[in-house]
Amino acid sequence: MQNSRKRRRGFVFLLALSAALGVPASGGAQRTLTPDFSGMWVHPYFPGIEPPAAGPGPVFNREHRATGGGNNTRFVGDYTNPILKPNAAAIVKQHGEVSSSSMTYPTPSNRCWPSGVPYIFFQPGVQVLQLPRQIVFLYLRNHEFRHVRMNESHPARVVPSWYGDSVGHYEGDTLVIDTIGIKADRPLAMVDMYGTPFSPALHVVERYKMIDYDEAQAAVARNLKENARVPDTASDLSYRGKRLQVVFTVEDEGVFTMPWSGAITYERPGMAWEENVCAENPFEFFAGKNGAVVPTAVKPDF
């Protein structure tokens, strides 16, 4: 009896001491872990949006390469996709006709305008900065970034903006982001590289999660049927760890007959993240070389 009282007293003493010194007595307080999306991620496909595992998917390229996958030198969006209302299908068809006549129609990315959402999913590289009250997405091309306010609601009156109003929260291991208010009154208003239009009713929900290698490979296999892999964003082909995937759902009753989904399954980069300045425009993609001979004047005009 006396021994057990001493033991209990000794234990209580230690508990009190531990508390005073800030050392957890039980070996660690429990807390919910937010998923860790840190680091650089790349998606070496162009234009890139992957088909979902199931359900209606995005507009894809009607033009395919003989070796499989979309022909990323000639974008002819599938205007027969049942997700498109007739007005939208006509616009997609019109863009495709430009491509078919061997011209490149202007897009936000080839004209150095902000991408907006979900166009921004073409971006071949992203870095996610998870801060306590916000998330910042940094994108590789032309130093674009987006802010997401965490655990807040959209304001009652949303003023349309280039990237819209994004609010997010965690659901277990998934980051969920809801975006509205993407401004439609802007040059080159399109949700994808096929010229698919959007209206002020555009609503995008993104779900980010870390997935394992096998699940990622299934997404890659689906994607290679529609998109071409590009070499300019080298990825680490030996990486077998978990990778970041976003599945996003788009609805817009102004242009779509139904909500549809797409995915981006990221990989780890095999090279350093480099500065990219759209206005510099040094590429001659169709001639297969870097370093376009940009017209230069020998002396300034003024």
Add this chain to the structure above:
Amino acid sequence: MYRRRNFLLFAAVVTAASMQASAQTSPIPDFSGVWNHPAFPWFEPPAAGPGPITNLSRWAEQRPAGAAGSAGLPAGTVGISDYDQLVGDYNSPILQPWAAAVVKRFGEMSIAGTTFPNPSNQCWPHPIPFIFKQFTMQMIQQKDRITMLYSGDHEVRRVRMNGSHPSPLKPSWYGDSVGHYEGDALVIDTVGVKTDRPYAMQDLFGTPYTNKLHVVERYRLREYDDVKDALERNKKENWLFNGDVFSNHRGKFLQVQVTIEDEGVFTTPWTATMTYVPTDQLNEGVCAENPHEYYSNKDTDVPKADKPDF
């Protein structure tokens, strides 16, 4: 026996706690949030010593806040910097003769009524230190890096913490920035800002730079009494285009002290400060949108076609 065991346990806990305590470093200053310095065109001059190029063209007084404030008013020689007529002081002793000649030439364009092109009005990346023209900035501190976001054209600077500049160093748009903390200060050292680029100038006056450009920034959180002299110098020098958001603020300020040297351009290193107040959010600013006609005080009726060319 129990006493000895309890003592040993006690000793173990104390040792563990003290090891934990000694592994902690001094607290890292928290610069999180969005910071605003709505004043044009340039730095706060230093209290003493060589300072930045200033504008020879002046307005007699502070103009009203907003675009109306820059509505083609006559330039003078006293008062605050005339943001509508940027004539860098080519007599400044910090300039080597050839650099003074470049600054003088840009000033002559301004006097002739031409707004000469610069990275900002031509939608190109802002080199360091030109990027200090960006008046709203968000600093994101992580363990091994700092990311600075700017509202104008969503520019991004990256700072590697506790690293060194690589050798050889490949010049880049924003240069190579490495940083470390010294007590309550964040120190950032930048070299390698590329010169081979359109509109290679380090300020709105067209002051050139070479590959010897070296910029050191020291960021600290300050109280009003620490910065009030710099705020006074700011008010006397620069146009507060959103009104005076500084003088009544009594919370924390973010102040950066900048030291700039370039032995290809300057006769001496020089210093300046920039003092920020907190603000709510980093607004989107898209350079290509270009909706402002500042001199006519209205938004531009950008030429539009009724139907696309193709």
